[in-house]
Amino acid sequence: MLIRLLYVSKQIASLPSNFAEINLDRFRKSNQLNDITGVLCGGEGVFLQVLEGYRSKVNKLYTEICRDDRHTDIELLHYEEINERAFYAWSMDYIPISTLYEMIRIKVPDFDPYLSSGKLAINCVIDYLRLNDEP
Ligand SMILES: Cc1cc2nc3c(=O)[nH]c(=O)nc-3n(C[C@H](O)[C@H](O)[C@H](O)COP(=O)(O)O)c2cc1C
Numbered sequence: 240m241l242i243r244l245l246y247v248s249k250q251i252a253s254l255p256s257n258f259a260e261i262n263l264d265r266f267r268k269s270n271q272l273n274d275i276t277g278v279l280c281g282g283e284g285v286f287l288q289v290l291e292g293y294r295s296k297v298n299k300l301y302t303e304i305c306r307d308d309r310h311t312d313i314e315l316l317h318y319e320e321i322n323e324r325a326f327y328a329w330s331m332d333y334i335p336i337s338t339l340y341e342m343i344r345i346k347v348p349d350f351d352p353y354l355s356s357g358k359l360a361i362n363c364v365i366d367y368l369r370l371n372d373e374p
Pocket residue numbers: 265266267269270279286288300303304305307309310331
């Protein structure tokens with residue numbers, strides 16, 4: 240069974256602002272081994288990450304990510320069973336969060352991941368990748 244989830248978190252102050260870019264290769268290799276796909280949005284002190292794949296694998300990674308002390312205030316925004324992946328081309332794509340916010344705030348000017356709909360955020364990430372789907 241395939242699932243997709245989305246969470247938001249805040250990076251700890253001592254983490255470099257380019258943490259995501261620095262670690263992307265490692266995350267990609269590990270995700271490839273576990274058949275996990277998705278996208279990580281970072282910048283402005285916030286992470287928004289979509290993970291998709293087989294339920295047990297994604298749940299396991301999400302549990303590890305929740306234990307990771309490089310970020311705090313981790314909040315699950317969206318969790319659903321899916322028939323097919325939206326991010327099949329990417330073991331972990333990267334989008335600057337400012338780019339995502341630009342898209343979302345066209346529809347919802349005061350969008351705040353901690354207060355607004357997770358479904359809206361995930362749909363915007365999926366829309367963004369449909370427009371920029373070259374791996
Ligand atoms: C915002 C954030 C996103 C992460 N995303 C991934 C990921 O996509 N894949 C992954 O394997 N680890 C990811 N990690 C790292 C995990 O939390 C954890 O450190 C890692 O799975 C442990 O792997 P290791 O035991 O091989 O070091 C992420 C960490 C943070 C803070």
